[in-house]
Amino acid sequence: MAASGTAATDKRRMILDAAMRVFARQGFHTCRVSDIADEAGVAYGLVYHYFSSKDEILDTLFLERWNVMLQAISEADRSQRSPREKLSAIAGFIVDSYRHEPELMKVIVVEVTRAANTFGRTHLAKIREAYEQIAGIVARAQAEGVFRSEITPEFGALAFYGSIEQVLTRWIFDRDAVAEDELDAAKTMIVETICRGLERDAAPAPEASAGAALAEPSTPARTAASRSA
Amino acid sequence: MAASGTAATDKRRMILDAAMRVFARQGFHTCRVSDIADEAGVAYGLVYHYFSSKDEILDTLFLERWNVMLQAISEADRSQRSPREKLSAIAGFIVDSYRHEPELMKVIVVEVTRAANTFGRTHLAKIREAYEQIAGIVARAQAEGVFRSEITPEFGALAFYGSIEQVLTRWIFDRDAVAEDELDAAKTMIVETICRGLERDAAPAPEASAGAALAEPSTPARTAASRSA
Amino acid sequence: MAASGTAATDKRRMILDAAMRVFARQGFHTCRVSDIADEAGVAYGLVYHYFSSKDEILDTLFLERWNVMLQAISEADRSQRSPREKLSAIAGFIVDSYRHEPELMKVIVVEVTRAANTFGRTHLAKIREAYEQIAGIVARAQAEGVFRSEITPEFGALAFYGSIEQVLTRWIFDRDAVAEDELDAAKTMIVETICRGLERDAAPAPEASAGAALAEPSTPARTAASRSA
């Protein structure tokens, strides 16, 4: 998406896109700079005309996308929606990112966010910004009484993000493309599971009858929303 | 140490332990075989006497620990405990693994389980065994009516394992040792959040009315609740 | 500037002057063509509009200056002065060259006259022209009986030029500018030492035997001595 907004004749962009594909296919450590140049259809040296090192290419790819994500999280947070809806928006954004740019997401998840000795360490502050913003959403939900307080906001953020990343990791390992409905189902399950795990008990609503157990997963959310209103 | 059944003077074991420390400290790709030999205090070539390649060392470290974990999961599953207790045992096992061998766990999390193009791909089947066993626990809990069915067992397993791994990742990135109480708290929060997210609503028990906030989520939850109270 | 007959806005000249500074500062092998272009404030490719290669720039710088020096030596030689005065004029010219263009002289001494495998070899004939002309002065002084014949003219020229070049080398290695009086003193000492070394014994005094052929060549030496007295 973001990456393909620019003209295809921009060589710098071509190199970045090629690097994304090559990193996704072979891994950062396993590929050579010449693989990137070949994939981009440019001369070897041009890669070094635009980037000072192989590392800088990955840094660029990561930062471009992560900044967009941080913005998406910010926007979700600033909205007037319920905590569950905010988290749903964030999960949706990440899942959509994978939907549209699975290779880029693979690179980020595989080469950056877990690379504790290399890129993950370099970008630690940026990465944690995301967790902290999510934790902020959780904290405010707790203050409002929508989320219970037994779980620390920090842990809530980790559980939420960790669940998403694990789902992404699963897709990444599967060689074939993920079906559309699986993408949507995943988003729903993430929100449904984690939010339910974080939310206070719904008001038992005496008349909520017996077997009506889980008619619609939205019940808790609605309850939460109504309470916070 | 804990991982090793053999004496500490066994050179093979010394090399494995040294490799664990070096991989944790510098990363698999960033370290040299000579770093391992130096750390172990043995000659360069001896590494190749015991292992056929640098890869094989990591394979060995991973498999040793992962097999122990698979066994722990099996045992938890075979027990007569409630689903929540089973998952609690598993989370506890992983957290304890980190407690006792943070370096080994760092290596596994950082170098193997996310390495989609290298070791993660090699050990995919082994890694998935764990998810599948956990999914089995979820599935049986659903069959028993303890867990609700809106969430697929596979996703339940991913959310559970993903949350744990994300907590581990946080610890891995933090340079200083994790406090004992934080380890315990994390385990509790994982189980409390994910299980609550997976469990059915408690029987609304009409009379359970108002303030009975976190009464029913069954025994483990009660423990957590009481602590937080 | 001094070296340039052309206007300072002449791009070709700007490139040459910039190259001189860059070669002096970083060394020929260590600098890049882009460094020269940057220093000159012109575009990269313009360097190749005026010069066919990086080598050609150094060739040009060297030849420009060396030809001026050869001319200066010629003029000194053609003059009616004494051998000592001729050598003094030459030493003075070289020292003045350093006085006015230390960077250019640094480049010539460091990058050309000793570069036995590269530029020194290329310009060997030109370089030797200087030695040969100086040797010619020495030979004629010997023929006139002013210089003694135990020293070959070729060696005399080498000793003379070598002493100067070594003084220049000293200045080149010193980071700070050379004081005016040091420049003059150096010239005097070079001439004083080498000429005295080359000259016949001063007439040991009238009664000092018969054949005291050549009385006057000692005059300058005596002057120097009396000055120090």
Added chain:
Amino acid sequence: MAASGTAATDKRRMILDAAMRVFARQGFHTCRVSDIADEAGVAYGLVYHYFSSKDEILDTLFLERWNVMLQAISEADRSQRSPREKLSAIAGFIVDSYRHEPELMKVIVVEVTRAANTFGRTHLAKIREAYEQIAGIVARAQAEGVFRSEITPEFGALAFYGSIEQVLTRWIFDRDAVAEDELDAAKTMIVETICRGLERDAAPAPEASAGAALAEPSTPARTAASRSA
């Protein structure tokens, strides 16, 4: 000599000797590390087993020889000989160095002592140690009244060393081996020219006797003069 004292099977030595030949033949900047390995008949990587870089090889070659020279200068200085004899010993040592290891001397003269931006700068202190020791000999000769004081000891050292280096440079540029008698003649001429240039006037006549404080230090000069007569 020094370099070939070790067994020919010492690979480190073989690499150093090969490097010397290759640097002399092609120049430091123009040769590749693989040229050195090939010349030495060893594998590429072995060069890096023994030396951390191409630079370090040249550093080693230079320091080995320069330290021997510093020692030779020291010894000459400590001896009870006249200043002229001391300088003669030093000139003789350097000329002999060239006689036995012309390639090594070429490398030192061409690649190090003039390389103001690279190796010369690195080894500046070491290089100047030599000048300073020679200057010390000159200074003491002046204090004894053997050398005149119009010339600073520093300049005297530069003139002496510069003359030698220029002679070496001449030989270096000549492709064919230097004849034995030329080597000896050069040494004699260097000493004869520079020492005469530095020495006081010979005692002007027998009757000058009396106060002729320093009769004997002039002996060598007189000898030289008489020899030339």
Added chain:
DNA sequence: GATGAATGAGATTTCATTCAT
């Protein structure tokens, strides 16, 4: 003239692995 993007050969250096002892 003037620009700077584009090219690609080649250099240094690294390091997993082998092997003689």
Added chain:
DNA sequence: TATGAATGAAATCTCATTCAT
């Protein structure tokens, strides 16, 4: 078993030079 010298195939990065505009 144990050693570490020896091997050599890459990989990254540099930079002189070309060329389209």
